[in-house]
Each structure stands twice: as C-alpha cells, then as structure tokens.
Amino acid sequence: MKKHIYWYRYISVVILCLMLVVALSPVLHAQSLQGMVTTDAYVFPVTPGSAEWKAFTSHDEMLEACQIPEAILREMSTESLVETALGYPLYGDIWAYNSPQQGFEAVAAQFNGLAELLTRKDAGKVLLAKYSRMSPLDIEEKWNDTQKGTYSFDIANIEILLSQESILSSLTELELGDLRNDAMKKLLAKQNVGIDGQLTISLTSQLVEGIFKSSDSSLAYYYDYVYTPAGTPVQVIMGLTELTPEQKAAAYAWVAAVYPNATVEAGPTSNYNCHSYAWYNQSTSNTRWMNSPAAYMTDGSYVYHGTYPYYWRAGMKMFYVAEGSHSAILISVNFDYAGYDGWICRSKWGAYPLMRHAASYSPYNSIVIGFYDR
Amino acid sequence: MKVLKLIVSGWPVYTLILILCIFIVACCARQPSATSDTDAYHYPVTPGSAEWKAFTSHDQMLQASQVPASTLKKMSTEGLVVTVMNYPLYGEMLVYNTPQQGFDAVKSRFNGLQQLLRRDDAGVELLASYCKMDPLAVDESWGDAQKGKYSFVFTHIETMLAQDAILVKLTKSQLQELLAVSLEKYDEKQQHEIYGGGSLTSTLWVMGKALQKAGDPSFTEQVQQNTRLQRFLADGFFPDDAVVDAIISSTEKYLGL
Numbered sequence: 001m002k003k004h005i006y007w008y009r010y011i012s013v014v015i016l017c018l019m020l021v022v023a024l025s026p027v028l029h030a031q032s033l034q035g036m037v038t039t040d041a042y043v044f045p046v047t048p049g050s051a052e053w054k055a056f057t058s059h060d061e062m063l064e065a066c067q068i069p070e071a072i073l074r075e076m077s078t079e080s081l082v083e084t085a086l087g088y089p090l091y092g093d094i095w096a097y098n099s100p101q102q103g104f105e106a107v108a109a110q111f112n113g114l115a116e117l118l119t120r121k122d123a124g125k126v127l128l129a130k131y132s133r134m135s136p137l138d139i140e141e142k143w144n145d146t147q148k149g150t151y152s153f154d155i156a157n158i159e160i161l162l163s164q165e166s167i168l169s170s171l172t173e174l175e176l177g178d179l180r181n182d183a184m185k186k187l188l189a190k191q192n193v194g195i196d197g198q199l200t201i202s203l204t205s206q207l208v209e210g211i212f213k214s215s216d217s218s219l220a221y222y223y224d225y226v227y228t229p230a231g232t233p234v235q236v237i238m239g240l241t242e243l244t245p246e247q248k249a250a251a252y253a254w255v256a257a258v259y260p261n262a263t264v265e266a267g268p269t270s271n272y273n274c275h276s277y278a279w280y281n282q283s284t285s286n287t288r289w290m291n292s293p294a295a296y297m298t299d300g301s302y303v304y305h306g307t308y309p310y311y312w313r314a315g316m317k318m319f320y321v322a323e324g325s326h327s328a329i330l331i332s333v334n335f336d337y338a339g340y341d342g343w344i345c346r347s348k349w350g351a352y353p354l355m356r357h358a359a360s361y362s363p364y365n366s367i368v369i370g371f372y373d374r
Numbered sequence: 375m376k377v378l379k380l381i382v383s384g385w386p387v388y389t390l391i392l393i394l395c396i397f398i399v400a401c402c403a404r405q406p407s408a409t410s411d412t413d414a415y416h417y418p419v420t421p422g423s424a425e426w427k428a429f430t431s432h433d434q435m436l437q438a439s440q441v442p443a444s445t446l447k448k449m450s451t452e453g454l455v456v457t458v459m460n461y462p463l464y465g466e467m468l469v470y471n472t473p474q475q476g477f478d479a480v481k482s483r484f485n486g487l488q489q490l491l492r493r494d495d496a497g498v499e500l501l502a503s504y505c506k507m508d509p510l511a512v513d514e515s516w517g518d519a520q521k522g523k524y525s526f527v528f529t530h531i532e533t534m535l536a537q538d539a540i541l542v543k544l545t546k547s548q549l550q551e552l553l554a555v556s557l558e559k560y561d562e563k564q565q566h567e568i569y570g571g572g573s574l575t576s577t578l579w580v581m582g583k584a585l586q587k588a589g590d591p592s593f594t595e596q597v598q599q600n601t602r603l604q605r606f607l608a609d610g611f612f613p614d615d616a617v618v619d620a621i622i623s624s625t626e627k628y629l630g631l
Contacts, residue, residue: 244568324472
C-alpha cells in the first residue's frame with residue numbers, strides 16, 4: 001500500500017512538471033528568439049505612427065530624432081548594429097531617389113548608425129549570416145499584400161547593404177562564394193515567387209555582379225536571366241573567362257584556314273555564343289552566354305516555319321537540331337543552290353568568331369535546320 | 375696530279391665518311407616530332423590547299439578527312455593518336471557550347487577517333503603522349519597564332535583523356551600517374567600567359583574524371599552532394615570556384631601531397 005502511495009506521488013510530480021514546462025514554453029521560446037534577434041539593438045525613442053513623429057514639421061527633425069547617441073553606438077555589437085540599421089525609421093528613404101545606390105549613399109550620409117556599420121570589419125560576415133536566413137520562398141500565401149511587400153523590401157534592403165564595396169571587400173573568397181551562391185538562389189526564387197518586381201530583382205543581379213567584381217578568382221562567373229518576348233526567363237552565364245590574345249589569334253587563323261569561304265564578322269570571345277547572339281542580342285558587345293534557347297521556340301514567342309520554308313525574310317532565326325545544336329540568323333537565300341548551300345546566315349561559332357557563311361558551310365551538322373519568325 | 379692521286383688513294387676513307395653522313399641524315403630525319411610519327415595517316419587534302427579551298431560544304435570536308443578503313447585497321451595505336459591529333463577538323467571541338475558536346479560531335483563524324491576509342495591501349499598511348507607534352511615549352515619567337523594553337527593542343531588531348539571510354543582502359547596506377555601529370559601541368563599552365571581559364575578548365579576536367587574513375591571515396595561523396603560538381607564532370611563546362619577547390623584539394627589528397 002505504501003509502495004502505491006509512493007508511485008502516485010512520483011507520477012503526480014512528473015505530470016505537474018510537464019504542465020509547468022508546457023505552460024511556460026511560449027514565454028521561454030519568445031525570450032530565446034528575442035535574445036537571438038535583437039540582442040542590444042537600439043530602440044528608437046520616436047517612431048513613425050507616434051504622436052511625436054506626427055508633430056514633426058521637417059525632415060531635419062526626423063533625422064535628428066533618429067540619430068543614435070555616440071556612447072551607445074560605440075558599445076553596440078555588430079549584430080545589434082545590423083538590426084538597428086535595418087530598423088532605422090528612415091531607411092525607406094533609399095527608395096525615394098533615382099537609383100537605390102544613390103538613395104543608400106544619401107541615407108548613409110545622414111544616419112550615424114549606418115555610417116558606423118560600414119566601418120565595422122565584421123559587418124559583411126554578420127550581414128551574410130542574416131541574409132542566408134532569408135528567402136523569397138518564405139512568403140506565405142495567407143499574408144496580405146503589405147506583409148508580402150514589406151518582406152520583399154526587407155530582402156532588398158539587406159542586398160543594398162551587402163552590395164556596398166566596403167562590405168564586399170571585407171569578405172574572404174570563400175564567403176564571397178557562399179554569398180554568390182545564396183544570391184543566385186534568391187534571384188531564381190524571386191523570379192518564381194512573383195512578388196518582386198524588376199526593381200528588386202535587379203538588386204539581386206547587381207549584388208551578384210558586385211560579388212563577381214570583388215572576387216580575385218580567374219574562374220568566377222555567374223548566372224543571370226534574360227526573357228523571351230513572351231516573358232519566359234532563360235538562364236544565361238556572365239563573366240566566363242575570356243580566351244587569351246594568343247588563343248584568339250589561333251581561332252582567327254583556324255577559321256581562315258579551315259573555312260576560307262566564310263567571312264569573319266567579329267572577333268572570337270567567350271562573352272557570347274550562338275544561341276545568345278541569335279535569340280537574345282545581336283550586338284557584338286553582348287555579354288551573355290546561353291546554353292539552351294529552347295524556351296524561345298516553345299513559349300509562343302516565335303512561329304515555326306519548317307525546315308525549308310517557302311516564306312523567308314532576313315532576320316529569321318535558324319536552329320540546327322543535330323549534335324549539340326546551333327543557332328543562326330538568316331541573311332539571304334539563293335534558290336539556285338541545292339540544299340542549304342544557298343541559305344546565307346550569320347552565327348557565332350562557340351567562343352570562336354562571329355561568321356557569315358552558307359548554312360551548310362560551318363562546323364555544325366546542317367541535316368535539319370528549323371526556321372522561326374515572330 | 376698529286377691531288378688526284380691523293381683522292382684516289384684515300385677513297386676508302388671518303389666512302390666511309392660519305393656513308394656515315396648519309397646514316398646521320400637518315401637518323402635525324404626519323405626523329406619523332408609531336409605531329410608525325412610511325413604509321414600515322416597523312417591527310418591527302420588539308421586546310422590551305424587549293425582542293426580544300428574549293429570545298430563548298432562541310433560534308434565535303436568531312437568526307438575528305440576520313441581515314442580509309444583498311445589503313446585504319448592496320449595502324450598502330452600510337453600512329454592513331456597522332457592521326458587524331460592531326461585531324462584537320464579537330465578544332466571543331468572548340469566551337470560547341472560545352473566541351474563534351476564538341477567531343478561528341480567530332481566523334482560522330484570522324485572514323486579515326488571512333489577507331490581510337492575502341493583500342494584497348496588508347497588510354498596508355500594518350501597518357502604517354504600527354505606525359506611528353508610540356509606547357510612551358512613555348513618558343514617566344516613563335517607568333518601569337520602559333521602560341522595559341524600550342525595551348526589548344528593541350529585542350530584537345532585533355533578532352534580525349536577526360537572521356538569515360540578512355541579512362542576505363544587505365545589501371546589504378548595509371549590513373550594515379552594521370553592525376554600527378556595533370557596536376558603538374560595545371561601548375562605549369564598557370565605560369566604562362568598563353569593559357570587562360572579555358573585551358574585550366576580542360577586540365578581540371580581530366581583530374582575530376584580520373585578521380586571519379588579511381589573511385590576515391592571522399593571525392594565520390596563530394597560528387598554525390600554537389601550538383602555543380604556533377605554537372606562539370608558531365609560536360610566539362612567552366613567550373614566555379616567551389617568545384618575548382620574540390621578537384622584540386624581532392625587530387626592533392628589522393629596523391630598524398
């Protein structure tokens with residue numbers, strides 16, 4: 001009997017403890033989250049929405065009210081400074097300028113918290129850690145438009161900060177690599193989620209470009225997207241390592257010797273290839289390499305006209321189907337010749353030169369060529 | 375008269391000298407070079423000739439550059455390697471979007487390359503040729519085009535060595551030798567300006583594919599976890615920094631460096 005009483009007491013104590021833990025868990029959880037995120041971040045004494053803020057009659061009064069006392073600023077950890085800067089009531093002023101960079105420079109000149117952050121050596125590391133925890137995919141359908149828009153701007157705001165030269169130069173090659181990969185994932189996610197407009201998408205592209213410029217690596221390159229006329233994103237590669245001058249000379253010599261009846265129209269370069277030239281941009285200053293133009297031919301942007309079209313016009317796109325594929329732009333047709341011998345086109349030969357040639361007079365298998373027009 | 379007597383009386387010596395000279399000239403002429411060797415095929419029509427200039431289509435070029443089947447079967451593998459390296463249209467490998475696409479395109483049209491890939495000793499012969507090549511043996515008196523062409527010769531042989539059909543013919547110790555040689559060439563290429571990122575890429579491709587074929591467990595694990603590494607090994611298209619680091623560090627670790 002005594003033994004039973006002992007067990008009842010023991011079980012009761014355990015149940016009570018469990019109830020206590022369950023009851024307190026929201027409080028403990030909130031405290032732990034608060035500790036993780038806010039640490040010693042500065043609490044602005046006057047914020048938009050308050051009666052004091054509404055009483056301000058000039059921008060100068062707002063700026064003054066939002067400065068952080070110097071003594072606090074110096075003591076603040078970089079983690080807190082990041083939270084403070086991103087929570088700055090006038091951070092949104094950035095978007096009121098002609099470009100986000102111009103806006104950032106104006107805000108950084110007026111707010112001592114941002115100026116201090118840019119001098120911290122570990123600012124890049126802290127921002128990178130925070131940025132890696134954010135994702136456009138976190139946006140929930142149940143959120144209202146304002147919530148969705150605010151989250152999109154939260155990511156954009158940190159991207160502007162990360163794009164600053166002083167921040168990027170504080171990161172190691174390894175960290176730059178992590179940031180580049182992370183930014184590229186966000187770029188793709190932004191394009192898929194559909195909340196972000198061209199402005200915030202371009203900020204991520206600019207961040208990736210900035211990272212590329214900061215990197216010492218000779219093999220660094222990055223992905224970007226271009227759009228078909230129907231709006232489908234097509235992945236392209238930028239920043240591929242260029243051929244050396246000697247290799248360019250060898251490429252010239254090779255096409256001249258092996259294809260003497262074709263004409264070199266622009267020099268060899270790794271900046272763009274056949275698909276990018278034919279489907280995206282016919283400028284020789286094109287800087288995008290495209291490995292697959294399939295979307296242009298399948299999303300309704302172009303109409304297929306068969307492999308030997310009766311209708312033709314200069315500028316039609318040509319797609320060589322066999323062996324790895326190739327793209328060209330039609331220049332003229334002389335029906336006196338057999339097969340594709342009389343179909344004259346212009347195409348970029350990989351990293352080799354941009355060539356003018358008969359469709360059957362190139363390194364590419366011309367057994368089947370599809371013709372496309374808008 | 376005295377001179378004539380002297381010549382006549384000394385004829386055995388002169389004859390000996392003459393034979394010796396002929397022998398030396400003959401020996402020098404047989405010194406192997408990078409592009410001509412043993413029973414390698416001599417293409418009857420080559421770029422620069424009037425016949426070549428008269429071609430109006432790619433198909434005509436392809437047809438003129440096929441090796442007769444009877445010659446191909448009798449040719450030594452060593453000769454076949456030279457024949458493939460001298461193939462007038464081998465440069466077409468570099469005008470595709472990825473190195474693997476370029477290799478596949480050339481392979482599908484050239485019987486010499488198809489025959490080489492069938493030979494059991496193709497890997498050993500290619501490795502032997504690769505070992506003899508020196509990235510730093512660039513003659514400064516060469517013109518730019520010649521220097522660039524020299525850099526492309528490495529890309530060509532490395533692209534062949536990166537093929538599964540070749541690597542499968544190498545033993546573990548030969549794969550190890552290939553890794554050591556390619557790592558050395560990777561370092562040497564970085565010492566000369568004619569080799570850009572594209573040249574380094576083909577060397578990295580050989581290293582990555584050889585490591586994969588050698589079955590190095592830690593590299594295999596990295597490949598399984600890294601899609602960019604998988605993609606680079608599959609097509610040889612420009613690697614990013616993380617892929618470069620993974621291949622170089624794994625090669626050094628595998629070789630115990």
